[in-house]
Amino acid sequence: MTARLPDTRWTQRDSLAKLVGALGAEDIRWVGGCVRDTLLGYQANDIDAATRHLPATVIDRCKDAGIRIVPTGIDHGTVTAIFEDGNVEITTLRRDVAxxxxxxxxxxxxxxxxxxxxxxxxINALYAHPKTLEISDYFGGLDDLAARRVRFIGDxxxxxxxxxxxxxxxxxxxxxxxxxxxxxxxGACSALAPTLKGLxxxxxxxxxxxxxxLPDPSATIAKMRELGVLQEVLPESxxxxxxxxxxxxxxxxxxxIAPDPMRRMAALLPAIVPVAExxxxxxxxxxGQRDRLMCVxxxxxxxxxxxxGLAYEVGQSCAIDRLLIIGSDPSAIIGWEAPSFPLKGGEIVARGVGKGPEVARILQRIENRWVEEQFPPRPRVDEMLDEELAAR
Structure with a gap:
C-alpha cells in the first residue's frame, strides 16, 4: 500500500499551491522535517522543499509567478520563498562530491x-509529492518512524x-x-567522538x-557521558x-516552569564562576548567556x-535557575515583582549626614536590613533610618 501524507493545514496553503504552480508538481517535493513531523502527528513548523531545478531557474520561475525569493544559501543550492503565512526553503537536489x-x-x-x-x-529522507501527497521512501524511513527508531542512512x-x-x-x-x-x-558515535574537537x-x-x-534530555546526556561523547564537548561536566x-x-x-537550555547547561557545570566563563x-x-551561566x-x-531576597539581588531568572538546581522551591518568586527600595540618599543628607561615602554606607545597611525583613513598607524603613542615625 502506498503511503501518503495526511491532509493538514500546511499542505493546503494557497502559497504552497502557488509555489508548486511555478516550479511544476513533478519537479518539487516536500522533504525532511515537515514530512516526518506530520506523519508523527506533530505540528510542522518549517516547510522545506527539494527540486530538480537549478537555483537560477527557481529564482526566475518564482519571479515570474510574483513570488519573492531570497538567496539564503545559494552556494549550496538553497533559496527561500517569502510568504506571509510562512517561508519555504527550496534546495536543488544534490549529491556529495567530497x-x-x-x-x-x-x-x-x-x-x-x-x-x-x-x-x-x-526518517529525514522522506519526500512527499505536492499534489498526490504520495511519499517516496528510499531507505526504510517509514518503518523506522513507526518503530520510533533513529538510524543512519548506510554505514x-x-x-x-x-x-x-x-x-x-x-x-x-x-x-x-x-x-x-x-x-x-x-558504537560509531563513541568511536568517532574525538572528531568533535575539529568542529x-x-x-x-x-x-x-x-x-x-527538549522536554527531558537527561537520559541522553547520561548516555553521551557513558559513551565518551559528552567529555569531548563539555569536559567540565x-x-x-x-x-x-x-x-x-x-x-x-x-x-x-518551561524547559530552558541555559538553565540546563548551568546544571551541567560545577558551581565555579571561571568554569562558566x-x-x-x-x-x-x-x-547574555554568558552572564546568566556566571550568575547561576x-x-x-x-x-x-x-x-x-535572592531574586531582588540577582534577578528573577537567575534566582529561579539557582533555586531549581539546588533543589529549593521557587514558587515564592514565580510571578513576583521585586519592589523598589523606597529610600534615597538625599533623604539621609537632609537628616544631617554630610554628602559622601557615609551616605552610601548607611543606605546600603538599611537596604540590606529591608531585604532581610522581606521588604517591609515605608514606615519601617523610616524606623531603620532613625536607628542607623541614632547609632552614629
Missing part, C-alpha cells in the same frame, strides 16, 4: 535518490566521517523521535542547546553534574533561605 567532516563539496543532481542518500537519518561511521556534527544530531534526534538506542549508531564551537554550542531544549541535570528536570515540571567563551555564547555558577545552599 567531504572532510566539517563541510561538503556538492554537485547538483536531478535524481531524488541522490539527494536522499546524502541525508543523515532514514554509520561513514556518515559521521562526512560530517562530525552528526554525532550530536544523532543524540538530539534519538531523544526526540526514538524509543531505544541503535547499537550501530551509538566549529558555535555549531557544537548550538546543537547542545537544541538538545537541552562530570557524573555529579549529569545527576544534577536529572534532578533539575522533574523539579522544573513540578514548579510548572570558560565554557561560554569556548561555545561562543552570547553575552555563584549558587550556594543559602540561596534557598530567602528566595525573594
Amino acid at each position: 567531504t572532510d567532516g566539517r563541510r561538503a563539496t556538492i554537485a547538483f543532481s536531478t535524481d531524488w535518490s541522490d539527494d536522499a542518500a546524502r541525508r543523515d537519518f532514514t 554509520a561511521q561513514t556518515r559521521i566521517r562526512e560530517d562530525h556534527l552528526r554525532i550530536l544530531r544523532y543524540f538530539r534526534f534519538a531523544t526526540r523521535f526514538g524509543d531505544s538506542w541503535d547499537a550501530e549508531a551509538t 566549529s564551537r558555535e555549531r557544537v554550542g548550538w546543537e547542545l542547546q537544541n538538545l537541552l531544549a 562530570g557524573r555529579r553534574e549529569v545527576e544534577q541535570l536529572a534532578r533539575l528536570i522533574p523539579a522544573e515540571t513540578a514548579a510548572g 570558560t565554557v561560554s567563551a569556548r561555545l561562543r555564547l552570547s553575552r 555558577a555563584r549558587r550556594c545552599p543559602k540561596d534557598g533561605e530567602q528566595p525573594r
